[in-house]
Amino acid sequence: GAGVSQSPRYKVAKRGQDVALRCDPISGHVSLFWYQQALGQGPEFLTYFQNEAQLDKSGLPSDRFFAERPEGSVSTLKIQRTQQEDSAVYLCASSLSRRLTRNQPQHFGDGTRLSIL
Amino acid sequence: SQKIEQNSEALNIQEGKTATLTCNYTNYSPAYLQWYRQDPGRGPVFLLLIRENEKEKRKERLKVTFDTTLKQSLFHITASQPADSATYLCALPGGSYIPTFGRGTSLIVHP
Numbered sequence: 259g260a261g262v263s264q265s266p267r268y269k270v271a272k273r274g275q276d277v278a279l280r281c282d283p284i285s286g287h288v289s290l291f292w293y294q295q296a297l298g299q300g301p302e303f304l305t306y307f308q309n310e311a312q313l314d315k316s317g318l319p320s321d322r323f324f325a326e327r328p329e330g331s332v333s334t335l336k337i338q339r340t341q342q343e344d345s346a347v348y349l350c351a352s353s354l355s356r357r358l359t360r361n362q363p364q365h366f367g368d369g370t371r372l373s374i375l
Numbered sequence: 376s377q378k379i380e381q382n383s384e385a386l387n388i389q390e391g392k393t394a395t396l397t398c399n400y401t402n403y404s405p406a407y408l409q410w411y412r413q414d415p416g417r418g419p420v421f422l423l424l425i426r427e428n429e430k431e432k433r434k435e436r437l438k439v440t441f442d443t444t445l446k447q448s449l450f451h452i453t454a455s456q457p458a459d460s461a462t463y464l465c466a467l468p469g470g471s472y473i474p475t476f477g478r479g480t481s482l483i484v485h486p
Contacts, residue, residue, distance in 0.1 A: 299476040
């Protein structure tokens, strides 16, 4: 596709359930980012991949959050034992360059809106 | 600690006027700064990037300034239109050059 695709667009889960959110980046984009966006706030960094390598996961809020990108393309963000505070929009972004200093713009998907009941 | 500040109050202006949005930052020495637009229910869309050695950047009706002494960027939309109504986010490279976003300012252009 032409842009970053995320699925599902909406996800409702009961507290304690596990969820998996998918991101299809733009073909050929090396860098992939996950962000969490609360209502009225800017995107908050979660984790960063360069190809299949997870180079930074410092933004993951707890060990219940896990991300992978096994073949360097599609990425999955998994949240185990969900809590109400996990309710947010999860955004995925990709960029062409492997070097973040090259200041390539990020291309975002439209996010997955996660609601934990 | 590092901080990016954007006005949390919505900016309301009349169609045809110039909108000016502000991004202030502390404890950053950014090599560049980016502006994004975000519509409700959508992901941010990249608009402009300005480097530390550039004072001003223009793209159609958009103009961005970058003052590294004041630690401030201004984002201007001239001849604003209702279709310009959206939230505008600024982003700076944080640790490891990973983009860090402000909370955004909502712009509402009234016809």
